Amino acid sequence: MKRFKTVDEYILNAKNGKEMLIVLREIILSTALTEAVKWGSPVYTFKGKNLIGIASFKSYVGLWFFQGALLKDNANVLINAQEDVTKALRQLRFKSADEINEKLIIKYINESIENLKQNKEIKPNRNKPILFPEELKEAFKNNSALETQFLTFTHGRKREFADYISQAKRAETRQSRLQKIIPLVLDGIGLNDKYRK
Numbered sequence: 001m002k003r004f005k006t007v008d009e010y011i012l013n014a015k016n017g018k019e020m021l022i023v024l025r026e027i028i029l030s031t032a033l034t035e036a037v038k039w040g041s042p043v044y045t046f047k048g049k050n051l052i053g054i055a056s057f058k059s060y061v062g063l064w065f066f067q068g069a070l071l072k073d074n075a076n077v078l079i080n081a082q083e084d085v086t087k088a089l090r091q092l093r094f095k096s097a098d099e100i101n102e103k104l105i106i107k108y109i110n111e112s113i114e115n116l117k118q119n120k121e122i123k124p125n126r127n128k129p130i131l132f133p134e135e136l137k138e139a140f141k142n143n144s145a146l147e148t149q150f151l152t153f154t155h156g157r158k159r160e161f162a163d164y165i166s167q168a169k170r171a172e173t174r175q176s177r178l179q180k181i182i183p184l185v186l187d188g189i190g191l192n193d194k195y196r197k
Contacts, residue, residue, distance in 0.1 A: 003039070003040030004037060004040050004041070005037060006037060007025065007035055007037060007042045010037065010040070010041060010042055011025070011042075014056040015056065015058075016056045016057065016058060016059075016060075016061070017056045017060070017061035017094070018056075019097050020056075020061040020094050020096070020097050020100065021042075021054060021056060021061055023097050023100050024054050024061070024063055024094075024100065024105070025042065025054065027100070027102050027105050027106065028044050028052060028054070028105075028109065030106070031106060031109045031110070031113075032046060032113060033045060033046055033051060033052065033109065033113075034046070038050070038053075041053060041054070041055045042054045042055070046112075046113050046116055047116070049116055050066045051065065051066060051067070051109070051112050051113070051116065052064065052065055052066070052109065052112070053066070059095070060093040060094060060095050061093070061094045061095075062081075062091045062092065062093050062094075063091060063092045063094070063105065064081075064089055064090065064091035064092075065078070065089070065090050065091070065108060065112055066088060066089055067088050067089075067112060067115060067116070067120070067121060067122060068088065068089055068090025068091065068108075068112075069087060069088045069089070069090055069122055070088070070112075070115050070120050070121075070122065071090065071108055071111055071112065071115075072111065073090070075101075075104055077092055077104070078090035078091065078092065079091050079092070079093060087122050087124065088121075088122035088124075092105070127155070130155070130158050130159045130162050131162060131166060132162050133162060133165045133166045133174060135165055135174050135175060135178045136161070136162060136165055136178065139178060139182065143182075145186065146182060146185055146186060149185050149186055149188060150185050152188065153185075153190065157190040157191065160190065160191040160192055161181050161185065161190075161191050164177055164181065164191055165177045165178055165181070
């Protein structure tokens with residue numbers, strides 16, 4: 001996936017939903033949020049904290065609230081895109097610009113800002129045990145240097161590697177992901193280090 005440096009560049013290159021991205025951007029910029037690009041996509045912040053993101057997908061355009069689980073979703077429109085994975089993030093999905101409810105979005109943005117001002121935040125559980133996939137355990141048996149280097153990583157980075165393999169449904173994909181991470185581990189590079197500042 002290409003990483004864009006500006007929101008204009010992101011929208012210009014979107015394969016789906018340019019009109020929706022433009023409308024959402026205008027709504028968001030009418031509030032107190034600041035526009036940025038993080039992870040190659042538009043992100044909107046308040047006092048340096050990530051509050052909202054927008055992105056184009058194959059079948060919809062999404063607007064997500066990083067702390068959306070704290071919102072009073074009386075309209076019952078917020079979606080948890082990854083049950084049992086994301087605790088805080090919630091999103092709205094649009095298939096056409098006609099579905100975009102400006103008043104509701106601004107209401108949720110303002111509520112998000114108020115929650116942030118009150119230091120309301122759902123923090124990830126960083127200490128839950130790591131479930132090592134069988135493919136990774138087998139690789140450790142066959143390569144002690146891999147296991148030794150893996151053990152030098154922080155708990156969070158170990159989990160990123162383990163989850164990356166485990167979350168693949170097909171055995172072929174898990175093996176492919178294992179082969180991708182082996183050189184990273186041996187070089188002491190975390191799976192998502194290139195995205196960290």
